[in-house]
């Protein structure tokens with residue numbers, strides 16, 4: 001990992017040995033939120049980030065934040081959602097995590113948003129339609145709980161712009177220009193109606209002109225959206241308040257005095273330093289998705305070899321907490337949150353891990369099969385549930401990798417993985433083994449090592465379902481969630497279309513952790529608990545360093561960042577209360 005020797009930093013730099021009120025370890029959304037709340041509650045706050053950039057996995061994310069009971073809902077006439085959402089979480093999480101944790105999340109979510117939005121320029125807009133992932137459960141909503149960060153102009157950060165981590169290049173246009181999912185849909189709307197065509201072209205022209213101008217001075221587009229916008233805005237707010245953010249800096253040990261965690265020993269620019277934290281230390285290192293040994297130890301078999309999470313999320317923060325007597329939460333079903341991802345080698349030799357989030361699996365004309373050529377799940381379910389189904393199915397027949405099967409027409413219309421819609425030349429993808437293609441299903445099955453007769457029978461049955469509009473086996477396209485990610489112009493079922501026009505195509509997908517759910521056990525104020533279950537005074541955890549308050553379940557879009565922000569807020573507030581002697 002790229003760790004800079006000398007950290008780029010804030011206007012007012014503090015010297016080593018200084019005492020702070022609050023030290024936050026890790027500059028993802030969890031840590032940046034805790035730090036901003038720390039500063040806003042009058043605490044002298046420091047952020048330590050071990051890499052050369054801020055943002056961690058959060059900077060790569062879609063930036064969606066799941067906050068039930070938010071003020072946007074009230075404005076849209078939806079009242080009392082906090083109670084309904086708690087019921088939904090009860091049904092989803094059950095005994096997997098203490099009820100008090102989700103109660104705290106639900107109670108503090110709107111409060112956290114109001115607190116930050118009334119004191120800073122943090123800004124979101126609700127997704128009116130973004131269904132929760134488990135629509136069959138009572139209390140699931142069809143929208144308004146997930147919030148999208150408003151775009152942020154990276155130029156406002158001046159020389160600090162280059163300190164914001166990059167999104168995954170495969171999720172940007174030209175590898176360097178960010179667009180939202182809504183913008184992508186409008187651009188692809190080209191050709192649908194005269195009005196949409198004109199609007200799409202105008203949007204495209206605006207975005208590309210801005211990007212071209214940006215590229216005269218910057219290494220990437222400066223119009224930031226999604227997780228990058230959220231990270232950049234939080235960072236700007238910290239810099240404006242002269243909160244030091246030390247890059248290339250990491251703690252090596254927690255200090256204790258008077259029965260409290262009272263600071264850290266750390267390395268900054270290769271120099272050991274001791275830093276006091278009068279009110280507390282917040283661990284926000286993003287869990288351990290990028291640590292192969294910890295994946296081997298805690299994640300299910302076959303152990304995932306890849307992750308789209310940030311390289312810095314290696315669980316070091318968990319280790320120093322464990323050494324100081326902290327406890328991990330109970331091991332869960334699989335200890336992570338999941339994407340199915342396809343993998344290929346980029347031109348520079350690095351490995352691209354492309355998460356199949358919502359763009360292809362639910363579209364009409366795609367199925368996922370195991371080595372026997374059999375389907376094993378409704379392909380349109382959430383990425384987390386799809387991957388869990390892969391693990392379950394793998395217990396019986398090889399399903400890792402699973403194969404996404406479609407025809408060339410599908411790839412042209414909707415794209416597949418990192419292959420964009422309307423891609424003329426598939427040859428580069430075929431050559432590097434990212435995509436497989438053959439003139440017949442039997443030849444395709446042969447190429448990818450799937451049972452040919454099984455695949456032929458599966459596709460035959462699937463095509464019959466597609467014509468009738470009902471997937472009699474797995475119900476693809478029968479729910480609000482998968483239909484929402486289907487093709488609204490496709491009838492009778494937006495998620496079901498025949499696979500019949502050669503050549504046929506296949507792409508392998510693997511389970512990849514987007515984050516880990518096993519973390520430091522905390523109480524409702526984000527205070528880390530020791531092995532006896534008692535709070536360790538002065539030590540907090542948020543983001544993926546905190547054991548999942550949802551017991552590893554994934555209720556809806558933005559659940560991870562929602563938890564990170566809410567418990568980051570609660571941690572900093574509790575630390576401020578300590579300062580006040582409360």
Ligand SMILES: Cc1cc2nc3c(=O)[nH]c(=O)nc-3n(C[C@H](O)[C@H](O)[C@H](O)COP(=O)(O)OP(=O)(O)OC[C@H]3O[C@@H](n4cnc5c(N)ncnc54)[C@H](O)[C@@H]3O)c2cc1C
Nearest residue numbers: 026028030050056057058062064286312543544558560561
């Ligand atoms: C492609 C993609 C899309 C996603 N979209 C969403 C979404 O829309 N909504 C959602 O809720 N979730 C989403 N997720 C998941 C989400 O991004 C993560 O769960 C979340 O970012 C974790 O936040 P965090 O603050 O815990 O950690 P991170 O954002 O990963 O930040 C942790 C930081 O801590 C630093 N660090 C680690 N150890 C140390 C140390 N010892 N000392 C100093 N610094 C340290 C790391 O370098 C890193 O910068 C997505 C994930 C991916 C990969």
